[in-house]
Amino acid sequence: MSQVISAPAATARAATPRRDIGIKRRYAAERRFRAYGLAAITFGLLFLFLLVSSVVSKGYTAFExxxxxxxxxxxxxxxxxxxxxxxxxxxxxxxxxxxxxxxxxxxxxxxxxxxxxxxxxxxxxxxxxxxxxxxxxxxxxxxxxxxxxxxxxxxxxxxxxxxxxxxxxxxxxxxxxxxxxxxxxxxxxxxxxxxxxxxNTGIFLNGASSRPEAAGVGVAFIGSLYMMLIVLVLSLPIGVAASIYLEEFAPKNRFTDLIEVNINNLAAVPSIVYGLLGLAVFINFAGLPRSAALVGGLVLTLMTLPTIIIATRAALKAVPPSIRAAALGLGASKMQTVFHHVLPLAMPGILTGTIIGLAHALGETAPLLLIGMVAFVADFPGSPLAPSTALPVQIYMWANEAERAFVERTSGAIIILLIFLVLMNLGAILLRRRFERRW
Amino acid sequence: MNMMNEAAIEKAVDQKMNTVPYKMIGKDVSVYYGEKRALFDVNLNIRENTVTALIGPSGCGKSTFLRTLNRMNDTIDNCRVTGKITLDADDIYDPNIDVVELRARVGMVFQKPNPFPKSIYENVSYGPRIHGLARTRAEFDEIVASSLQKAGLWNEVKDRLHEPGTGLSGGQQQRLCIARAVAVSPEVILMDEPCSALDPIATAKVEELIHELRTNYTIVIVTHSMQQAARVSQRTAMFHLGNLVEENDTDKMFTNPDDQRTQDYIMGRFG
Known part of the structure; x- marks a missing residue:
């Protein structure tokens, strides 16, 4: 029975041939696009390989x-x-x-x-x-x-x-x-x-020295560590609180729109501008000491905040509204909804954003130049108020030295910095895995 | 014999529907989304321990009305409600009414099952925890067990209470959401198309559950399925273009409605 019915239908379809819509061209376009993508990735990997191999080949001798x-x-x-x-x-x-x-x-x-x-x-x-x-x-x-x-x-x-x-x-x-x-x-x-x-244990433990054989990134490392702690302690709570308020509580009006636009623009402000701001506000106005890790940390906090706020807001937006509805429908207050349900689900995204922001701050040099952290510091800073330098600044200073032995140490310090960045990103991935939940 | 008795009693209750007291009274309820008006002076009363079905074509305002009953509309920006809704004697839009307390009294089950990405136990115990309904571990265990039993889920999940609620099937998830709503001992349960994401077997289970819950709770259910409205409800309200067209005993609505539009909608002539 069905045969009888389907047979005329088939002939009817054959009778009106389909318009040529360029199937072959469509496939060719897709193949071309894939090839472009592959070429782009290859190109990127090639440059990454060149960068790493150049740094490593120049710098590995610094560890001897x-x-x-x-x-x-x-x-x-x-x-x-x-x-x-x-x-x-x-x-x-x-x-x-x-x-x-x-x-x-x-x-x-x-x-x-x-x-x-x-x-x-x-x-x-x-x-x-x-x-x-x-x-x-x-x-x-x-x-x-x-x-x-x-x-x-x-x-x-x-x-x-x-x-x-x-x-x-x-x-x-x-x-x-x-x-x-x-x-x-x-x-x-x-x-x-x-x-x-x-x-060469000295390259990890020593402070600045005009003698390459006795120079190390120890002081710079401690300075960077202080700054990272300050950035983490300040920018994570401030950034997350600001994002939660803007995303979950603030009314949507012109004023909050203006704030949003400003935050997005601040993320794109050149970092040296933050350095000038830090010089004017923290050193000249507030009277904090120059070259101190505290001031560096505060400047980097200002610089990192927009990154963290943008990442956190994106993470909060990505939490399904049905979860909020479920909690509110049970009689949870707005704050309970956010802190019991929304925030834990947004945690992986927030942590990823924070660590990317921190990694960015760790590699930042320009604002530190302006607040006097380009200094010859041989003594370990005992507190964040003592003079210190930072890893990227140390690299910058060594790159200006003439001795052959400083060339390899510059690359060696870059390797140390890169290892730290890789470790931080690894930490971000692990944290994300740990907090990630499916629904 | 027993069965016969029960059926007879139920029928008697249905026939005496008009004498059942009102749990919630909606008077001249209008809802505006910004400039757009979504509900036009709806007067609809919800009877105690009754399943009231809200039907009507998409966009007719039935979900909007449902959400005014526990003020879930508050969470939508620029949504405005006028008119008066009372729960027992309390005006729920009174500024002195605590919306958190209101939602504990008027629970809600959503269209898509939305368990928290936590364990089954935590899903059910969350409501009692934030409302302080239990203090000791044993009390929580008790509430979780009884809620899951009321939702007909206990036998399926009793051995895996600490597994994630999101790992259950769609129908089980929806019953978990019902258990979660029941756990805070609400007086009214609102259901917004609770079966639209479920297969027929899961739907049958949820409908059976609604039927059982009626003895203890007042239920308002929004549904797109005429058959479902006919099966689970005693009262039916028909909405069209933001107006309440007709509200009547379900039997009457589906056999001899007063309004021509209801007749047309139920017969599938529009919607």
């Missing part, structure tokens, strides 16, 4: 530091000739430790102590930081005076670069920082095992 391990004679004649250390505590602080280190190295190399030019070259192989290193050993334990102790001394930045093969030795001797003699000694020490590369 050349050290010279030699027996050091803490001779009384060099440190405390007149045996005054019991009466004059300054004596041990001001002793000429570089000479102690130089003599020790000269003895290992078999250099005549009376050959002053050679002795200067020997001294040039060691970092100037041997002064503090040996001083700390002696001050902490004065009984080492008169004994011989094996000590690992930092090699000079130029020797470090030469040992890593970063200095072109075919250049005429007068045009480069290391002499042939020093290279010869370096190879001699390397063969005997006294000179070797060690993991």
């Amino acid at each position: 530091q050349t050290m010279i391990t030699i027996p050091v004679e803490f001779t009384e004649s060099a440190i405390d000739k007149d045996n005054e250390r019991a009466t004059n505590p300054q004596k041990l602080m001001t002793a000429n430790y570089p000479v102690v280190a130089r003599n020790a190295l000269a003895k290992v190399l078999g250099v005549d102590p009376n050959d002053r030019a050679s002795m200067r070259a020997v001294g040039g192989m060691l970092s100037d930081s041997v002064r503090t290193q040996l001083r700390n050993i002696v001050v902490n334990n004065p009984s080492v005076i008169g004994t011989t102790q094996p000590v690992s001394l930092l090699a000079h930045g130029d020797i470090d670069s030469a040992y890593k093969g970063q200095i072109d030795l075919s250049v005429p001797e007068t045009n480069r920082k290391v002499s042939d003699k020093q290279v010869g000694w370096m190879n001699q020490l390397a063969e005997s095992g006294a000179l070797a590369g060690h993991f």
Whole structure:
């Protein structure tokens, strides 16, 4: 029966052929579009790969530091000739430790102590930081005076670069920082095992230094940490409270529209403008100290707030209205509805926005330049009010240094910063997974 | 014999519908969305322990009227209600009336099942918790169990009370929402097309449930299904273009309506 019915229908359809609507062209257009998309992604990945490989290939050597391990004679004649250390505590602080280190190295190399030019070259192989290193050993334990102790001394930045093969030795001797003699000694020490590369803990722990071998991002890291804490503690509650009010409670009128437009525009304001604002308000008007992590944190908070507010409002908007209706219909107050139901559901989005905002703030340099955080800070900041620097500012300052050894340390610091950004984003993903609920 | 008795009593109740006292009285209720008027001076009274069905074509104002009964319209910007609605003796639009308390007395079940993305237990215990109806764990357990029993869901979920409510089937979710509404011991339950997202079997279960709930609660249900209105309700009100066309005993509405428009709508001539 059905056959009989369907047969004429089929012929009827065949009788009116379909208009050509360019099926082939449509498919071709889709294929083309996919190819464009693929090309765009490939292009993006290529540049990401170039960026990462360039930074890593330049910077991985920064995590190795050349050290010279030699027996050091803490001779009384060099440190405390007149045996005054019991009466004059300054004596041990001001002793000429570089000479102690130089003599020790000269003895290992078999250099005549009376050959002053050679002795200067020997001294040039060691970092100037041997002064503090040996001083700390002696001050902490004065009984080492008169004994011989094996000590690992930092090699000079130029020797470090030469040992890593970063200095072109075919250049005429007068045009480069290391002499042939020093290279010869370096190879001699390397063969005997006294000179070797060690993991560079200093780059993580030390503060600023004009000597690349003794410079580190420690102070900058603590400064960034203070600022991130301040940004988190201030911008998350303020941003979330502002978004909840605007999204859930505020009447929709011209005034709130104006606020919304302004928030969206603030997110696009160049960050250096925030720096000027911070300089005018926090330092000149409020009288907060310059170069302080507190001021940096406040400026970055202002900068991060729009990002967090926009992300939070989007997350709140994405919560289905049926959940609000359900809670209100049960007799929950507006606030109970928001805090018991809407906010927990919006949490993944809020956290993602917050961490993206924080990551943005962590990498921000321009506003910090204006509030005096581009400073040579060698001492660890004890509080957010003490002078400090920030990771990106440290990178900026090292990039301005001339020594070859600072080039790799700049890249090394970039690697450290990138690792932190990746960790923060990873944290965002994990938090989102944890809070995500399906409905 | 027993069955016969019950049926007989029910029929008697239905016939005496006009003597059942009013639970809610709506007098000259008009609703405006901004400039647009959605309801025109509706006078509709809801009888106690009765299922009142609101029918009418889409956009006729039946859901709007339903939402005025527990002031859910308050949540819509620029929505304005005039006229007077009383629950027992209380004017629910009186400024002294606490809307939170009102919604505890007039519960609501929505078109789409909307359980909270929490456990079944938390879904049901949320209302009692915010209204302070229970104090100890045992009291909560008691309320959750009795509410789920009233919603006919207890046997299906008693072993998985701490699993998410969103993991249930559509029909079970809707009954969970009914249990959630029942848990705060309301006097009136409003249902906005509660079965429109459900399959026929789940619909049958929910209808059966409505029938049982009538003994303890006053129910107002909005429905697009004539058959459903005929099956579950004792009183039916027909809305058209924001006006109340006719309100009558369901039996009369579906057999011999007073208004020609009701006749046409029920026969499927418009809508």
